[in-house]
Amino acid sequence: MTASLMAAQAAAAEQAPVDYWSMLFVFVLATVIGLGVIRRVSRLLYTPLMSLTNAISAIAVVGSIVVTGADYPATIRILGAVALFASMTNIVSGFLITDRMLKMFKKQ
Amino acid sequence: MMQAVAQFAAILATALFIFSLHWMNDPKTARHAVAAGVTGMLVAVLATWFQPEIVHHGWIVLAIAAGFVVGVPLSLVPLTAVPQRTALSHAFGGLAAGLVGTAEYFLGLGENPAELTAFRMSAIVAEVILGFLTFTGSLMAAGKLQEVKWIPQRPVTYPGQNVVNIGVLVVAVGLGVVVVLHPTAPWSGHAFYVIVGLAVLFGVLLIIPIGGADMPTVISILNSYAGLSAVAMGFVLNNKLLVTAGALDGSSGLILSIIMCRAMNRSFTNVLFGAFGTVQKTAAIGEQKEWKQETVEGAAQLLEQASLVVIIPGYGMAVAQAQHKVRELYDQLTKRGITVKFAIHPVAGRMPGHMNVLLAEANIPYTALVEMDEINPEMPQCDVALVIGANDVVNPAARYKKDTPIYGMPIIDADKARAVLAIKRSKNPGFAGIDNELYVLDNTWMLFGDAKAVIGEVVKQLAGGGGLH
Numbered sequence: 001m002t003a004s005l006m007a008a009q010a011a012a013a014e015q016a017p018v019d020y021w022s023m024l025f026v027f028v029l030a031t032v033i034g035l036g037v038i039r040r041v042s043r044l045l046y047t048p049l050m051s052l053t054n055a056i057s058a059i060a061v062v063g064s065i066v067v068t069g070a071d072y073p074a075t076i077r078i079l080g081a082v083a084l085f086a087s088m089t090n091i092v093s094g095f096l097i098t099d100r101m102l103k104m105f106k107k108q
Numbered sequence: 109m110m111q112a113v114a115q116f117a118a119i120l121a122t123a124l125f126i127f128s129l130h131w132m133n134d135p136k137t138a139r140h141a142v143a144a145g146v147t148g149m150l151v152a153v154l155a156t157w158f159q160p161e162i163v164h165h166g167w168i169v170l171a172i173a174a175g176f177v178v179g180v181p182l183s184l185v186p187l188t189a190v191p192q193r194t195a196l197s198h199a200f201g202g203l204a205a206g207l208v209g210t211a212e213y214f215l216g217l218g219e220n221p222a223e224l225t226a227f228r229m230s231a232i233v234a235e236v237i238l239g240f241l242t243f244t245g246s247l248m249a250a251g252k253l254q255e256v257k258w259i260p261q262r263p264v265t266y267p268g269q270n271v272v273n274i275g276v277l278v279v280a281v282g283l284g285v286v287v288v289l290h291p292t293a294p295w296s297g298h299a300f301y302v303i304v305g306l307a308v309l310f311g312v313l314l315i316i317p318i319g320g321a322d323m324p325t326v327i328s329i330l331n332s333y334a335g336l337s338a339v340a341m342g343f344v345l346n347n348k349l350l351v352t353a354g355a356l357d358g359s360s361g362l363i364l365s366i367i368m369c370r371a372m373n374r375s376f377t378n379v380l381f382g383a384f385g386t387v388q389k390t391a392a393i394g395e396q397k398e399w400k401q402e403t404v405e406g407a408a409q410l411l412e413q414a415s416l417v418v419i420i421p422g423y424g425m426a427v428a429q430a431q432h433k434v435r436e437l438y439d440q441l442t443k444r445g446i447t448v449k450f451a452i453h454p455v456a457g458r459m460p461g462h463m464n465v466l467l468a469e470a471n472i473p474y475t476a477l478v479e480m481d482e483i484n485p486e487m488p489q490c491d492v493a494l495v496i497g498a499n500d501v502v503n504p505a506a507r508y509k510k511d512t513p514i515y516g517m518p519i520i521d522a523d524k525a526r527a528v529l530a531i532k533r534s535k536n537p538g539f540a541g542i543d544n545e546l547y548v549l550d551n552t553w554m555l556f557g558d559a560k561a562v563i564g565e566v567v568k569q570l571a572g573g574g575g576l577h
Contacts, residue, residue, distance in 0.1 A: 084168065102139050
């Protein structure tokens, strides 16, 4: 085990133990907010909504960055790099195509 | 210190994502939505990247660069291909979740078995199953939408299909429970691979029986799964930002699925396990009525004399790429003082909102696009309903004929207009394999041919034929 991995684990150990209840709490609250906000989305914009939420859920990129960039065995990091590539593709194409579509919606 | 920065970044990004979705409630503010989303993403990525445990920057730069290389061309596809691009991006989302879940499991197994607590293992198994089934399911959906040769377009069904599908899922989940209980047993790694394999298989099996008309619902459901797999990743990595962003995506997919199902009068389970295409063709109607064909000249004349024209587009308009010709028709008619509205059925096309985007691309103002529920009360005042490549969504049989698969589906009341012009590519029945009663009504005239060509001819008549009348 390398020094930096030990450091990372020591840092993790310093944090409070994972509080699963607060994670569930966050999940439920976020879902309630999500349902409330999405319900008000204009029906005209369902296609761009889908590409936008897709780009947003590519926030999985942060998990992929950790798996790719931390001092882990190479096989693990290869999995991370492929995941990072996939998420990044979604971020780039998702935001760009959303903007491209939204630009087309004109009132007159 | 860096920990606090990361936490603050997560809160900021979450707030930006919520505002982003909020701004989608009006086309006027919608472009702020992209700006907020991009900012949130940038904040989250940078805050993660600068954490001290990140030491291999080269790999990250490479993977991000590759993401740009593939992502930019994917954002430039023609708008008719947006459904398959969306399905493909759900596949990428699922793949990322599946891979990170796999990495986390083997990392725990190899380096720190104590981290594989029952809760975390449950999250990993959920992430991997959801991620990989979304991956292959979405790839299949994208393939069907792109009409890839070796993927059958028509629903594929066989006896006992649902038993097989559910069986595969049950075995995967059952094995998952076993691995959760014994994460570090000598055989657990192999069992984990089997779970991955079953999830991959289930994704394929799930989409094989789905036909084109169900795609709006299926894409929405896959959207929801992709979001939930991100949530599961958040639980695995103890990352609240992943949980919130995934939950936003998941709830968006859920709401869209519900709207799509309602618009077809079907349930989730019916869409996923009902195999629309297999419903036996209804016995030929006793008195098979003939349709009346109209010429483009006649159609142009009819349109010219109208004061309210309602255009009802469907997938056929997208296939024929007719939206720009439709815009020319819109110009010709509005120039004469005729009111033109577009009636949009929620499931018209191959994904939610598909028709709106195509019409917006052709520069038709969004104020002319009207939802089904709002246009229907106006239909009796409509002089001409022009149906372009739409079929089941205007079939009056949905109102009363209990033995058709579309029974109960809310439709656009085209038949209530004073006259109906329907453009249809061929004389074959629509997707659901049923005859459309609209086409044989007394006040309906058919225009057979490619939508783009037919509308082009009508426009020519309107533009050049000023002196004819």
